[in-house]
Amino acid sequence: MQLLSVAIENYVQEHSTLETPLLNELRRETYLKVLMPHMVSGPVQGSVLAMLVRMIRPQRILEIGTFTGYSAIWMASAMPSGGKLITLDINEELSEMVQKYIHRSELQDVIEPKIGNALEIIPTLEETFELVFIDADKANYPHYYELALGKLRSGGFIIADNVLWHGKVVDSGKKVDAKTQVLKDFNAFIQQDSRVENVLLPIRDGLMVAQKK
Numbered sequence: 523m524q525l526l527s528v529a530i531e532n533y534v535q536e537h538s539t540l541e542t543p544l545l546n547e548l549r550r551e552t553y554l555k556v557l558m559p560h561m562v563s564g565p566v567q568g569s570v571l572a573m574l575v576r577m578i579r580p581q582r583i584l585e586i587g588t589f590t591g592y593s594a595i596w597m598a599s600a601m602p603s604g605g606k607l608i609t610l611d612i613n614e615e616l617s618e619m620v621q622k623y624i625h626r627s628e629l630q631d632v633i634e635p636k637i638g639n640a641l642e643i644i645p646t647l648e649e650t651f652e653l654v655f656i657d658a659d660k661a662n663y664p665h666y667y668e669l670a671l672g673k674l675r676s677g678g679f680i681i682a683d684n685v686l687w688h689g690k691v692v693d694s695g696k697k698v699d700a701k702t703q704v705l706k707d708f709n710a711f712i713q714q715d716s717r718v719e720n721v722l723l724p725i726r727d728g729l730m731v732a733q734k735k
């Protein structure tokens with residue numbers, strides 16, 4: 523389900539800060555060369571993430587789900603000086619492409635990609651974070667959320683992508699598939715979680731923003 527009409531999507535994009543030519547090239551290369559290219563955040567979501575980073579001004583960001591590095595580069599470009607963004611992905615095949623674009627964007631001192639299973643890496647991280655962006659496999663969202671909360675400063679934010687799951691979270695009268703059910707349970711859990719304040723932003727495929735009290 524398309525959450526907004528194409529005309530509105532285009533209008534929103536035309537009235538938001540543009541992606542840089544380099545990010546445009548990265549997104550185009552993702553669509554040309556990588557399996558499941560639709561997983562890349564689009565330019566509006568990139569612009570939203572960057573704006574949130576400029577508002578929160580985090581010194582430490584954790585991203586779960588690097589893919590080709592598109593969202594990492596958007597967020598890292600908006601970080602205050604001295605900031606660091608650690609980004610995790612289980613797929614090492616994309617590592618060369620990610621490194622290429624990190625270098626070309628001159629963010630090699632800011633972005634630290636780590637390859638491996640996020641469920642195993644997160645407990646080993648010594649940093650605490652002011653922002654965690656969850657954008658990996660949906661089945662593990664509840665686990666990522668708990669791990670992220672444990673690594674988040676009080677007042678810090680978790681942003682979880684795809685929580686509207688193409689609108690399927692509100693489909694009624696249809697058999698609910700496993701991923702949709704995970705996301706419905708995830709949203710319901712956050713809604714009653716007294717450890718956070720939360721708002722579900724209907725941007726692209728839905729961003730759940732939760733602030734740790």
Ligand SMILES: C[S@@+](CC[C@H](N)C(=O)[O-])C[C@H]1O[C@@H](n2cnc3c(N)ncnc32)[C@H](O)[C@@H]1O
Binds near residue numbers: 562587588593610612
């Ligand atoms: C939706 S894509 C991330 C898109 C990226 N954040 C962006 O906006 O351009 C999801 C990524 O999560 C990764 N992933 C899936 N399971 C994972 C796991 N257990 N640990 C780390 N990464 C995982 C996949 O390899 C994939 O690259």
